[in-house]
Amino acid sequence: MREARATERPVARPGLEINEVADGLVIYDGESERVHYLNVTAGVVFSLCTGTSTAEEIADEVGTIFALGRPAEPDTSECIEQLRAEGLIH
């Protein structure tokens, strides 16, 4: 698995149906007919993949949201890679 490069600006794939639930997201991919269950952290990372922020900036933002006092690395990069591997972002 390749690591998310800090300069990439990941963005959610169009056409996904995103459903908010308590403590996460449930995403339906009509193309693959798969359902993805994201916990709070993955849901936050996914929500920040808007195409405007780099992976590095997303890690900073996640660190702020969860009051870590530091960028949330390497967890954010791994999460972005997993979301990409699942076809939820590109």
Place this chain on the structure above:
Amino acid sequence: MWHDVRIEVPDEAVEHAVRLVAQSATHPFEPRATIELTVLERDCDDHYMLLDRGDRVTALRSPREVLDATFQRVHRRAFELASLLGWVRFHGAVARIGSTRLVLAGRSSSGKTTLAAAILASGGVVEADESFLTRDGRVVAVPRRWHVRPPTIDLLPRAAWMLDAPLLPAEPPLRMVDPTEHGFEWSLEDGPVDGVVVLMAGEDLHAAVGDLKGPEVARALIDESFPVTEPRAAVVRHASALALRSPGYALRGHAPSPIEMVPILAALGRSH
């Protein structure tokens, strides 16, 4: 629920069979449509003929086949209309303990009916033992006679009255229970629930209830959804809406007696 169902039968044997699926639950809906089925008396080939509004549907060899065919026909029409009205059906019992209304979700044979019977025996109200409809976080139980297998009655001596319910020859045999025939209330609500309790598999003789995150509640519902005509996206959307609006819980293990589970469940509504 949204249908007025009328079935004309030719003899006592068919009437007896069809009564096994008739039920007396009260609910807040007005009928929107009528299902009119007629069973003609045996013909020269010794077959009954099932008609739907006068149209010949199928020939049937026995009252039991009439029962199965009418049940399937009514259910199909009922759930088609429910789907058109925006409802999606999932596996799960619905029960009220005091002011706490819960969905008890879980796969077939996970203990929903046994737990429902324990709730009823403890003074609660059971709206359904098998399935419910949901839309935008609201829940309506699907009224169907309970299908009670022998182990439920073995586990729950207080439910021995179920032995008086009509028996459906099957493997295993099922008692077809309408609680109103035994002096219990059976009324359905249309509204939110105070929690979705997912019955997890396990043989542990120590029951424990813990919080369950929304994605896992949605997964449990979606994994056990019925084959439906509506788009799968709708199934995911409505399971998610329920998981957003209702606290989720996981029930692991079993208490030595199902009755002991009821106070644990009753406390859930007070914890949020």
